[in-house]
Amino acid sequence: MSGGVPDGVFPGNTAIVGVHEHESRFSPDKSEFQIMGECAREALADAGLAKDDVDGLFGASMSMGMMGIVDLAEYLDLHPSYIDGTNIGGSSFVAHVNHAAAAINAGLCSVALVLYGSTAASNSVAIGTGGRGGADAAASFTTPYGMTTVGSYAMYANLHMHHFGTTSEQLAEIAVTMRRHAGLNPNAKMRQPITVDDVLASRVISSPLHLLDCCIISDGGGAVVVTSMERARDLAKRPVQLLGCGEAVTHQETGSSDLLTIAAAQSGAAAMGMAGITHDDIDLAMIYDSFTITVLATLENLGFCKRGEGGDFVGGGRIGLGGELPVNPDGGGLSSNHPGMRGIFLIIEAVKQLRGECGERQVDGAEVALAHGTGGTIGDKHSGATLILGAG
Secondary structure, three states, X not given: OEOOEXXXXXOOOEEEEEEEEOOOOOOOOOOHXXXXXXXXXXXXXXXXXXXXXXXXXXXXXXXOOOOHHHHHHHHHOOOOOEEEOOOEOEOHHHHXXXXXXXXXXXXXXXXXXXXXXXXXXXXXXXXXXXXXXXXOHHHHHXXXXXXXXXXXXXXXXXXXXXXXXXXXXXXXXHHHHHHHHHOOOXXXXXXXXXXXXXXXXXXEEEOOEEHHHEXXXXXXXXXEEEEEHHHHOXXXXXXXXXXXXXXXXXXXXXXXXXXXXXXXXXHHHHHHHHHOOOHHXXXXXXXXXXXXXXXXHHHHHHOOOOOOOHHHHOOXXXXXXXXXXXXXXXXXXXXXXXXXXXXXXXXXHHXXXXXXXXXXXXXXXXXXXEEEEEXXXXXXXXXXXXXXXEEO
8 A cells, every 4th residue: 555545546547538528508409318428429439439338327417316327327228337326516527537436446347437418508597596495404594595606605705805805806817817718719608808807897796706707607518438547548549547536525514614614625635645746746727616716715725825825826827828827728617618517527628638639728738637626615515526637
């Protein structure tokens, strides 16, 4: 054993060998499963594999119920020997890659297919602005009184501003950078350049968050194929190795908690420890950007800067292409796509970057990427999942 990790399990023993992101941002003529099926076909082709090679199925969506993963298997006409319908919000698919690697190493499956599909835009789903009721009994104490997802993130932003003097202008820099990246992505939904003044002039959704501080709403989907590194070497594309992974949850505990510490602090440390790397080794970061404050909070908690220094860290071009730490070169959820649960797109873009396939938005010399997904609401109940990926 080395560093608490069993020999032969991690790092580098499994790889992502195929990916596909659904090009459409509005698909009123398609179902979630149809989007997943189209993505599955293209990702398997990307890997040089066939449907019959798949014996592990992983998936989640905003509408898949208790038997959803079984329904998906039926739709795809698959009979997997391993299934995982874990749903922990937007980080689900980052966690699925971790789970797939564990299953492959345990001999429970050999080729894992991770899927997501959503028709949030064509179904007019008000992501982030509606209440959080449903089966969550605890939500009954907040939802009737107006608490929303965007409201919770706004409260986190206000708390950060109160403690550290973070400004709306600093948050706006994140939105401007993501839009600049989206302008280089032909599939991005929002490509028109914006300025800090544009962000501040956009209407307030939940103070201090403006419209352009919030993710867009789109349809979309994606697929990721995972297998052993041994098998990956014989497939169609350059494999991308899974070097490290971590998962965590953060909640209100049984009393007063540190609201500014989010799950990324735990999952990021675990992933980087497993990979045996430092922050300086990371060439790009794919960070869940439901709101601009999500990016700032995640960068701090992942340790790229100290707590309270996120506002300064995101300025000066540091997180833009050509900067010290390019973040979300595809434009992220703020400008490219956000069909409700965005974690799978973090992985897809990271893989494409490490294979050198991103054209104008390519990060020069990208060899190591971090992908971090967030599910739920920072400052409240949420999940975090982190992957460290390396060019094979």
